[in-house]
Amino acid sequence: MLSNIRPTWVCIPFVCLLTLPAMPQSRVFVPDPLLHMTLGDLSDSLNSGAVSLNQVRRAGLEVFTRPLTTVQGYGDGPFRPSESPPTAPGNRPTLQGNGTSLRVNGLDAQSCNECHSIVSHDTVPPKLGIGGVGGLAQNAFIGPTQVDVSDDWHTASGRDGSADFNGRFSNPPFLFGGGGVELLAKEMTADLQDLLKQARSASPGTITALHSKGVHFGFLRTEEGGVVSLDHLDGIGFKDNDGKRAEDVLVVRPFGRKGEKFSMRDFGRDAMAFHFGIQPTEVVGRNTDGDGDGIANEMSEAAMTALQVFSVTNPPPIMETMDQEADAGFRIFTEIGCSGCHRPVMTTRSRYLPIAHPEVPHDPSANVYALIDLVDVGFAPAPTGGVYVPLFGDLKRHAMGPGLAENSLHDPIPNDEFTTARLWGVRDTAPYLHDGRALDIRSAILAHGDKAAKSRDLFLNLKQQDQVRLIHFLRGLRTPDDPNAELVEPVAE
Ligand code: HEC
Numbered sequence: 072m073l074s075n076i077r078p079t080w081v082c083i084p085f086v087c088l089l090t091l092p093a094m095p096q097s098r099v100f101v102p103d104p105l106l107h108m109t110l111g112d113l114s115d116s117l118n119s120g121a122v123s124l125n126q127v128r129r130a131g132l133e134v135f136t137r138p139l140t141t142v143q144g145y146g147d148g149p150f151r152p153s154e155s156p157p158t159a160p161g162n163r164p165t166l167q168g169n170g171t172s173l174r175v176n177g178l179d180a181q182s183c184n185e186c187h188s189i190v191s192h193d194t195v196p197p198k199l200g201i202g203g204v205g206g207l208a209q210n211a212f213i214g215p216t217q218v219d220v221s222d223d224w225h226t227a228s229g230r231d232g233s234a235d236f237n238g239r240f241s242n243p244p245f246l247f248g249g250g251g252v253e254l255l256a257k258e259m260t261a262d263l264q265d266l267l268k269q270a271r272s273a274s275p276g277t278i279t280a281l282h283s284k285g286v287h288f289g290f291l292r293t294e295e296g297g298v299v300s301l302d303h304l305d306g307i308g309f310k311d312n313d314g315k316r317a318e319d320v321l322v323v324r325p326f327g328r329k330g331e332k333f334s335m336r337d338f339g340r341d342a343m344a345f346h347f348g349i350q351p352t353e354v355v356g357r358n359t360d361g362d363g364d365g366i367a368n369e370m371s372e373a374a375m376t377a378l379q380v381f382s383v384t385n386p387p388p389i390m391e392t393m394d395q396e397a398d399a400g401f402r403i404f405t406e407i408g409c410s411g412c413h414r415p416v417m418t419t420r421s422r423y424l425p426i427a428h429p430e431v432p433h434d435p436s437a438n439v440y441a442l443i444d445l446v447d448v449g450f451a452p453a454p455t456g457g458v459y460v461p462l463f464g465d466l467k468r469h470a471m472g473p474g475l476a477e478n479s480l481h482d483p484i485p486n487d488e489f490t491t492a493r494l495w496g497v498r499d500t501a502p503y504l505h506d507g508r509a510l511d512i513r514s515a516i517l518a519h520g521d522k523a524a525k526s527r528d529l530f531l532n533l534k535q536q537d538q539v540r541l542i543h544f545l546r547g548l549r550t551p552d553d554p555n556a557e558l559v560e561p562v563a564e
């Protein structure tokens with residue numbers, strides 16, 4: 072049940088600022104009434120102080136962890152072979168016609184937490200929790216139409232040991248610190264959109280460098296009539312930007328291993344459809360049975376908002392106090408160029424993450440109705456008024472070479488490009504790399520290619536002792552202690 076604690080709420084013109092009081096300990100685990108509200112009711116209740124941010128977080132945790140069934144709309148409607156692409160959520164086939172799951176293209180779990188549940192894979196036994204990473208068995212298979220399990224495809228050259236696969240194979244990252252990442256991305260998007268405006272009003276031939284927070288995304292060239300060319304982007308946009316609006320291309324999308332999604336809510340919407348065949352009303356409309364499974368309103372806007380609030384308030388990873396060896400390791404990390412992509416810390420201008428609905432990818436200030444103070448979530452305030460986000464990343468994609476490239480047919484992003492893995496928490500998050508192929512940190516470093524080949528080679532050329540120092544430093548980057556514990560029911564004594 073919800074308790075009536077007085078939430079701490081501050082309203083400034085237009086938006087309300089949400090703060091985090093200690094979670095009241097409730098004893099009964101029942102379907103959360105907040106999830107059944109309209110979004111308007113939910114924001115009114117927040118505005119009037121009738122519910123607190125932690126109550127919404129708790130409701131979001133329920134969305135994240137409660138096993139879904141067909142009563143709630145789990146599953147797609149009947150298979151429709153004419154649907155294109157045949158891999159799109161909506162009318163997918165099920166494995167051996169079992170009616171429920173497919174596994175090799177979504178329909179692969181009953182709850183988000185089935186895949187995001189390991190807080191530390193470094194400790195024995197592993198530390199489990201809500202919002203963590205997944206092991207290899209929790210990998211998602213994204214968008215394939217064929218898997219060469221018996222290795223028959225290359226009959227001309229004989230079986231070659233490669234079970235070819237024309238989709239993506241992806242290992243689940245954690246949600247920790249996502250609010251800080253989202254705010255960085257939104258501020259960077261705002262910067263790039265300003266540069267786009269500048270470029271549009273510049274004279275033909277002008278080159279406008281695209282940069283934000285010290286990260287460079289190539290440049291725009293102004294053509295006749297204020298048209299800007301998108302031919303010189305770096306690490307942002309799509310495989311093919313032709314015919315796309317520049318506003319939509321110049322959006323920093325930090326979520327997903329290839330940078331597909333601009334916000335955690337954006338990710339959550341697709342995750343619902345892909346993993347569970349759950350179609351949020353904000354995607355298909357109210358009272359609409361989009362997949363023909365007999366259920367409408369499978370996930371309300373209020374439930375998605377609760378999930379969003381839960382997701383962006385996951386606490387950030389932590390860094391252990393560095394000893395002398397770690398200090399030396401950090402220096403080497405910087406000297407050999409690792410920090411060029413794995414930027415140790417990025418700083419936001421504001422400490423408040425905007426909560427908006429509907430979100431407009433290229434305009435982070437649109438439809439904002441609440442702000443979450445990231446200092447309350449666990450980020451350290453910066454003197455400039457923002458927060459430090461010690462992510463060891465740059466929110467940019469890089470070409471990593473043919474060794475790591477995927478073989479996806481439909482992905483809108485080049486197969487060899489991945490967003491720089493954020494190394495915060497890296498000690499605890501094995502396996503590594505996008506598909507979990509590297510079982511330890513050293514193997515992950517050795518697999519770097521193309522744009523990262525130089526720094527990989529510098530690593531290989533280090534004295535053994537210096538390689539050990541660098542890895543020792545990385546092992547000081549830990550996931551948070553007991554994330555979200557305050558939201559979990561106390562165990563009955
Ligand atoms: C079958 C396993 C699985 C399930 C179930 C699952 N995820 Fe994920 N999750 C993944 C994988 C794999 C990725 C990386 C996807 C990629 O590479 O694009 C991911 C990525 C994410 C990310 C982006 C994290 C980042 O830092 O890039 C978020 C947020 C997320 N999932 C939330 C959810 C939510 C919310 C649900 C439930 C609606 C969910 N996930 C269900 C496997 C899963």
Ligand code: HEC
Binds near residue numbers: 409506
């Ligand atoms: C050109 C940019 C770039 C440089 C330079 C670079 N990396 Fe990376 N790093 C990446 C990208 C991109 C990934 C994700 C690749 C993937 O998922 O397959 C990654 C992944 C990793 C991972 C795996 C993390 C995880 O959670 O899966 C580790 C560890 C790592 N890098 C360490 C290093 C070290 C140490 C150096 C310096 C020797 C370095 N990187 C240099 C871009 C870079």
